[in-house]
Amino acid sequence: MDLKEIIKQKLDSSFPETKFEYSEYKDEFCVKLDKNFIVPVCNLLKKDSELQFILCEDITAVDWATRKNRFTVVYHIFSLKNKFRLKLKADVDEKDCKIDSVSSVWRAANWQERECYDMYGIIFNNHPDLRRMYMPEEFEYHPLRKDFPLLGIPGSLPLPKK
Amino acid sequence: MEKLTKDDVHPKIVQALLKDTDITIEDALENEMILNMGPQHPATHGVLRVLLRLDGETVIGCVPELGYLHRGYEKMAENMSYYEYIPHTDRLDYISPMANNVAWVLAVEKLAGIEVPPRAQYIRMMVAELARITSHLVAVGAFAMDVGALTVFLWTLREREKVLDIWDILCGARFTNSYTRIGGVANDAQPEALAKVKWFIDQFDDNLTECEKLLNTNRIFIERLENIGIISAEDAIDLGLTGPSLRASGVEFDIRRAMPYLKYNEIDFNIPTYTEGDSLARYFVRVDEMRESVKIIRQVLDKMPQGEVLANNPKKVLPHKTEIYTRMEELIHDFMIVNFGINPPVGEIYHAIEGSKGELGFYLVSKGEGHPWKCKIRSPSFNNLQALPHLVKGHMISDVVAIIGSIDPIMGEADK
Numbered sequence: 157m158d159l160k161e162i163i164k165q166k167l168d169s170s171f172p173e174t175k176f177e178y179s180e181y182k183d184e185f186c187v188k189l190d191k192n193f194i195v196p197v198c199n200l201l202k203k204d205s206e207l208q209f210i211l212c213e214d215i216t217a218v219d220w221a222t223r224k225n226r227f228t229v230v231y232h233i234f235s236l237k238n239k240f241r242l243k244l245k246a247d248v249d250e251k252d253c254k255i256d257s258v259s260s261v262w263r264a265a266n267w268q269e270r271e272c273y274d275m276y277g278i279i280f281n282n283h284p285d286l287r288r289m290y291m292p293e294e295f296e297y298h299p300l301r302k303d304f305p306l307l308g309i310p311g312s313l314p315l316p317k318k
Numbered sequence: 319m320e321k322l323t324k325d326d327v328h329p330k331i332v333q334a335l336l337k338d339t340d341i342t343i344e345d346a347l348e349n350e351m352i353l354n355m356g357p358q359h360p361a362t363h364g365v366l367r368v369l370l371r372l373d374g375e376t377v378i379g380c381v382p383e384l385g386y387l388h389r390g391y392e393k394m395a396e397n398m399s400y401y402e403y404i405p406h407t408d409r410l411d412y413i414s415p416m417a418n419n420v421a422w423v424l425a426v427e428k429l430a431g432i433e434v435p436p437r438a439q440y441i442r443m444m445v446a447e448l449a450r451i452t453s454h455l456v457a458v459g460a461f462a463m464d465v466g467a468l469t470v471f472l473w474t475l476r477e478r479e480k481v482l483d484i485w486d487i488l489c490g491a492r493f494t495n496s497y498t499r500i501g502g503v504a505n506d507a508q509p510e511a512l513a514k515v516k517w518f519i520d521q522f523d524d525n526l527t528e529c530e531k532l533l534n535t536n537r538i539f540i541e542r543l544e545n546i547g548i549i550s551a552e553d554a555i556d557l558g559l560t561g562p563s564l565r566a567s568g569v570e571f572d573i574r575r576a577m578p579y580l581k582y583n584e585i586d587f588n589i590p591t592y593t594e595g596d597s598l599a600r601y602f603v604r605v606d607e608m609r610e611s612v613k614i615i616r617q618v619l620d621k622m623p624q625g626e627v628l629a630n631n632p633k634k635v636l637p638h639k640t641e642i643y644t645r646m647e648e649l650i651h652d653f654m655i656v657n658f659g660i661n662p663p664v665g666e667i668y669h670a671i672e673g674s675k676g677e678l679g680f681y682l683v684s685k686g687e688g689h690p691w692k693c694k695i696r697s698p699s700f701n702n703l704q705a706l707p708h709l710v711k712g713h714m715i716s717d718v719v720a721i722i723g724s725i726d727p728i729m730g731e732a733d734k
Contacts, residue, residue: 181665182428210555211571213670216694218683230681232668232696236555236569239576243668264558267704275392290385290733299393306397 159240160185162206170200184243191229191246191255198261201233201242209233209242212262215269217248217276221302226250227278231258248278257283275300350378353715357386361464361719364729368706368718375714380707384700387733395693399659400426400500401636403693408494410695411731413456414449414674416485419498424579425669425680426500430662432629438502439580440622444515445488445497446580446671447611447618451522452478453674453726454562454604461601461723462533465542473529480518487511500660501635502628516619519612530605543598547709547721550595557708558701561676562603563725567595573672584621587614597724604726634660659688668696675699675726699732 160180167176167187177188189197201209211234218228225247234241248255257280259265269280271289277298280286287293297304297312356367365386371379391410395403407422408415420442427434459474482492488511489497489504497504533539549559554567564571572589574582590606592599629635636655637648662684670679676698683692702725709721 182431182667184667211560212558213677214668214679214681214694214696216681216692218666218692230694232679232681236571236576241577241668262558263556264701264704267700268558271700288385290388292385299390300396304393306393 159207159238163187163201163242166200166204166207167197171197184241186243186245188245188247191248194229194244194246195256195258195261197244198231198233198258202261207235208237209235210262211236212258212264212268213241215258215265215272217272217278219276219300219302224249227253227276229255229272229278233262253277254279254281256281257286259283274298277301355718357383362722362729363460363727366703366722366727366729366732368722370710370715370718372715377710377713377715377718380710380718382703382706384703384729384733387729389734391734392693392695395690397689399656399688400430400662400690401655401660404498404500405494405496408496409730410697410734411453411673411675411678411699411728412494413728414453415493415495416445416449416497417453417671417673417678419496420446420580421669421671421673421678422680423498423500424671425667425682426660426662428669429665429667429682429684430500430634430660432501432631432634434502434629435626436581436623437506437625438627438629440618441503441507441627442498443580443582443585444507444615444618444622445485445495447614448481448484448515450611450674451608452481454608457674457723457726458529458533458601458604461720461726462539464719464723465539467533467536467539470529470532473525473532477522477525477529484511484514484518487514499628499636501631502626506627507622512619512622515615519615522612523609526605526608533601540598542717542720543601543724544596546597546713546717547724548594548596549705549709553708554595554705557705559676559705559725560701561673561698562607563600563676563702563705565589565591566599566603568593573670573677577670579669579671581621585614585617587617597720600724600726661686661688666692670696673698675728675731676702695731695734697731697734699727699729700734703727703732 164178171193174190174193179186201207213234214232216230220226227248229246229248231244246255257269259269269283270287272278273280273286274288274291275298351372353370353372355370356362357365367383369381370377391406404419404422407418410418455474455478459471462470485495486492488507489495549567551567551569554564568591570589570591575589587610590603592602632651637652641648642652664684664686666683668679668681670677678698679696681694682690685691710718
């Protein structure tokens with residue numbers, strides 16, 4: 157059976173209480189899910205002996221600026237056994253800008269989520285060490301949000317005194 | 319001897335000691351010391367800052383701090399066209415700019431659906447492998463220098479210089495190449511450039527063996543690296559390691575094989591793996607990979623067909639400069655592409671290549687505009703550095719230098 161069908165079947169049968177949206181674009185298989193289910197779904201995808209998505213390649217977010225659910229958190233995970241890359245997506249609203257951390261599933265997610273928090277201001281619940289990755293800790297803004305200007309905000313990064 | 323506790327020391331002193339760090343320390347002065355390494359430290363390969371918690375000379379905790387070279391390349395990508403971004407990819411992994419160029423254009427071509435002529439694909443493979451050789455040469459040389467063997471660095475850089483000369487002929491620039499274009503490469507590989515590549519790979523093997531002899535029979539080098547910074551295959555995957563560092567732990571994962579791009583499925587090559595997972599194994603993998611790259615380049619030169627190097631897709635592919643000045647159509651297309659961009663259809667893609675340090679991927683989201691709505695760089699150095707606290711735990715301070723060298727981080731890429 158096709159791996160995509162197996163993933164569909166496993167997810168649908170293990171989580172009957174939620175609905176998954178499946179899509180495919182340019183040979184990239186994508187699963188869209190409710191953000192409350194991200195940790196159990198990731199656990200299943202990693203630990204299932206047939207799937208084994210053991211490598212977490214990347215975690216990032218997209219800021220849609222004007223959409224109702226402003227952010228989408230995007231996960232790219234890879235199965236070394238099947239040589240298959242899967243994209244997971246979960247919408248996050250600006251008012252409740254939180255999603256559960258998957259760093260308990262893959263340790264690699266630790267820094268990737270920190271970077272995402274730094275750039276977009278999305279809080280990852282239960283993250284062991286949620287600090288900024290690149291910007292200084294006292295920086296107030298999240299630079300990759302669409303309302304942050306390209307030139308930066310004057311005075312937001314204090315310079316050393318003369 | 320009585321032990322000194324935190325309460326015995328004046329709180330002002332404790333505060334001054336902890337002022338410049340973000341980490342909290344429960345018992346700062348009990349037996350432990352905090353050592354700040356970097357960001358200006360010759361062994362951290364750029365501006366990596368590592369905070370070490372030491373018990374005597376043993377590292378018991380490590381916190382890497384990134385961001386000293388953060389230039390906001392992801393933000394900049396959202397505000398410029400796909401073409402304009404090519405020179406910026408040079409500045410990511412500045413030791414192998416060609417590989418970054420290739421990764422970027424492959425991602426854009428996947429997004430925009432552009433077919434690339436075979437000759438251009440072979441040229442791209444050739445430059446990507448040459449980039450891997452230069453990167454590993456610098457990695458091995460700097461690595462040896464970090465642990466005290468200076469001569470190798472001079473010898474490997476001599477070899478790298480030859481590749482830079484090839485790039486000079488090929489695209490006019492030695493360092494920041496910007497050689498690839500969306501839909502092909504900037505100009506065809508000239509016969510003299512190909513001849514020079516041929517000459518280079520013919521003499522390279524002997525010279526590499528010479529460098530290797532300096533290290534493989536060097537007791538100091540071997541003893542400083544053997545069993546230092548061991549990481550098991552499970553831990554390496556879990557921590558997101560890719561590239562040579564992962565293959566040194568015995569995982570045969572190479573994107574050129576796992577998800578072939580360009581024409582790698584037509585090429586015969588091995589994926590060198592070692593099972594030890596220590597710093598020495600990471601060095602061996604790099605040396606073996608250079609030999610495999612030479613093998614790939616030899617096949618690429620044999621198989622390279624004649625023909626065009628730019629796709630025939632006038633709405634998306636920039637015409638050659640000489641045609642712009644003489645032909646109306648091309649002038650219009652040039653104007654449209656430069657001013658409004660190539661407008662890929664609405665969608666999002668992730669494309670990764672096996673870069674010199676590991677998996678180099680670009681995640682692009684297009685809203686049908688001339689510039690990307692979102693660009694995320696999945697940089698191997700960033701993810702490989704995450705394993706550093708795990709690797710250095712329990713080792714001596716001097717081993718930290720060797721371990722950083724063995725995972726070969728490039729801060730331009732890690733900090734974006």
